Amino acid sequence: MSVPSSPSNSSTAPRSVSRVASAREAGRVILEAAGIRRATRRMAHEILERNPAPESIALVAIVRGGVPVADMLAQALSEIAGRDVPQGALDVTLYRDDVIGHGMRPIPHKTRMPFSVTGKRVVLVEDVVFTGRTVRAAMDAVIDFGRPEAIQVATLVDRGHRELPIRVDFVGKNIPTSRAEKVVLRQAPSGEYEVVVV
Amino acid sequence: MKHLLGIEGMQPEEIVTVLDTADAMLEISQREIKRVPTLRGRTVINVFLEPSTRTRVSFEIAAKRLSADAVNVSAAGSSLAKAETLADMVQNLAAMNADVLIVRDRTAGVPRMLAERVHVPVINAGDGQHEHPTQALLDAFTVRQSLGSLEGRVVAIIGDIAHSRVARSDIYAFTKLGAEVRVAAPATMMPPGIELLGVKPCESMAEALAGADVIVMLRIQQERLDGPLFPGVREYARTFGLTQEKLTLASPDAIVLHPGPLNRGVEIATEVADAEPSRILDQVTNGVAVRMAVLYLVTGAE
Numbered sequence: 001m002s003v004p005s006s007p008s009n010s011s012t013a014p015r016s017v018s019r020v021a022s023a024r025e026a027g028r029v030i031l032e033a034a035g036i037r038r039a040t041r042r043m044a045h046e047i048l049e050r051n052p053a054p055e056s057i058a059l060v061a062i063v064r065g066g067v068p069v070a071d072m073l074a075q076a077l078s079e080i081a082g083r084d085v086p087q088g089a090l091d092v093t094l095y096r097d098d099v100i101g102h103g104m105r106p107i108p109h110k111t112r113m114p115f116s117v118t119g120k121r122v123v124l125v126e127d128v129v130f131t132g133r134t135v136r137a138a139m140d141a142v143i144d145f146g147r148p149e150a151i152q153v154a155t156l157v158d159r160g161h162r163e164l165p166i167r168v169d170f171v172g173k174n175i176p177t178s179r180a181e182k183v184v185l186r187q188a189p190s191g192e193y194e195v196v197v198v
Numbered sequence: 199m200k201h202l203l204g205i206e207g208m209q210p211e212e213i214v215t216v217l218d219t220a221d222a223m224l225e226i227s228q229r230e231i232k233r234v235p236t237l238r239g240r241t242v243i244n245v246f247l248e249p250s251t252r253t254r255v256s257f258e259i260a261a262k263r264l265s266a267d268a269v270n271v272s273a274a275g276s277s278l279a280k281a282e283t284l285a286d287m288v289q290n291l292a293a294m295n296a297d298v299l300i301v302r303d304r305t306a307g308v309p310r311m312l313a314e315r316v317h318v319p320v321i322n323a324g325d326g327q328h329e330h331p332t333q334a335l336l337d338a339f340t341v342r343q344s345l346g347s348l349e350g351r352v353v354a355i356i357g358d359i360a361h362s363r364v365a366r367s368d369i370y371a372f373t374k375l376g377a378e379v380r381v382a383a384p385a386t387m388m389p390p391g392i393e394l395l396g397v398k399p400c401e402s403m404a405e406a407l408a409g410a411d412v413i414v415m416l417r418i419q420q421e422r423l424d425g426p427l428f429p430g431v432r433e434y435a436r437t438f439g440l441t442q443e444k445l446t447l448a449s450p451d452a453i454v455l456h457p458g459p460l461n462r463g464v465e466i467a468t469e470v471a472d473a474e475p476s477r478i479l480d481q482v483t484n485g486v487a488v489r490m491a492v493l494y495l496v497t498g499a500e
Contacts, residue, residue: 094226095236103499104498107222
């Protein structure tokens with residue numbers, strides 16, 4: 001018996017699952033903490049423009065990379081709209097097409113959905129959107145929890161290279177990359193978040 | 199993980215992988231729609247050649263919550279009644295492109311024998327007096343859920359150690375995860391050489407319970423109740439049954455486990471089984487999550 005391999009080691013894995021990098025790899029910083037703050041604040045404004053009834057909005061972070069981004073968006077939304085929005089965290093491992101179809105066995109993380117998504121305008125939150133496969137899995141997972149009024153996608157970074165007809169609604173920064181590069185949101189030693197290309 | 203035949207052959211990190219996976223599976227059973235698509239199109243066959251409600255239903259629910267198709271085979275009404283050998287029957291089931299075989303049998307070693315004959319993952323759901331690995335995994339999961347970790351915890355396993363596959367699997371699992379395990383049983387139910395498994399045999403139940411963090415009460419099997427191994431039910435309840443009074447010997451935060459089915463008033467008093475320290479129904483809930491984790495892991499591509 002062998003311990004299943006980690007998803008991040010596979011070239012076929014959706015690239016934005018489990019992406020809060022902990023190892024200190026050399027990398028080019030393409031979005032530093034101040035830029036991330038500005039980007040999330042602007043995205044929060046755009047989310048409120050698109051969804052004028054703030055009580056209908058729910059943020060659902062895609063575990064794990066989307067979680068810190070959702071926290072920042074939630075704080076910005078609360079400051080701008082003057083009310084807290086419900087927040088969930090969705091692990092999409094059990095919905096991934098390489099898990100269902102091809103037997104990869106990454107260890108899933110916990111999902112937390114402390115509200116009903118039915119009737120909500122669910123904003124899925126990612127750190128990096130790449131092939132679109134993770135977003136596809138997340139949409140299926142959300143719909144298993146109920147019937148949202150709408151599903152939208154917010155991502156700190158869109159790096160292109162879609163393999164599915166998935167578009168994002170709110171983008172922090174579009175970054176042209178090569179397919180071979182890795183783009184990760186990580187915590188610098190100061191505790192601040194930064195986006196790096198490795 | 200290719201098969202799950204016993205805890206004895208597992209590395210501690212493999213056990214932790216199952217428990218971590220089960221952590222995520224637990225939430226699925228709390229949803230309104232209790233199903234994820236992970237094992238869509240897979241076929242899981244439950245071959246239960248010994249009576250069981252809890253384990254068989256638990257495996258069936260676990261398979262269905264992962265979207266697998268689950269089929270049940272029992273001894274009565276199967277071709278075993280026509281004297282087909284078990285190996286032949288299982289090879290036929292595998293030839294129907296089953297993806298997982300879950301096997302319970304009264305004879306130790308049957309799941310391993312079958313695993314050597316079919317190219318399908320085999321899960322041992324209890325074989326004779328040998329092992330019951332998913333019970334041990336759900337026990338370890340329940341302890342971790344209640345106490346955070348097994349490292350350095352004192353576990354007392356009380357009852358028919360000699361004939362219990364749960365005791366054997368629990369001993370392997372708890373010791374591999376760093377717990378100190380004590381066992382107590384009537385002399386006729388204490389296997390010689392048990393200390394070779396790294397556990398401490400105790401003279402009395404009181405000695406085993408002193409300061410224990412976890413108490414595992416084993417079921418006294420009905421067929422042994424009037425046999426020669428002990429003088430009687432009341433005598434057993436007095437010396438090796440868990441009562442409210444004996445519970446006070448353990449740690450104040452101790453939890454009580456029992457693999458079921460309960461013999462109320464024999465190995466466990468009703469007021470203990472139904473009170474706060476009991477995790478008996480949590481074990482059943484957790485059992486589904488642990489079996490989902492095992493099904494998920496054994497169906498992975500190598």
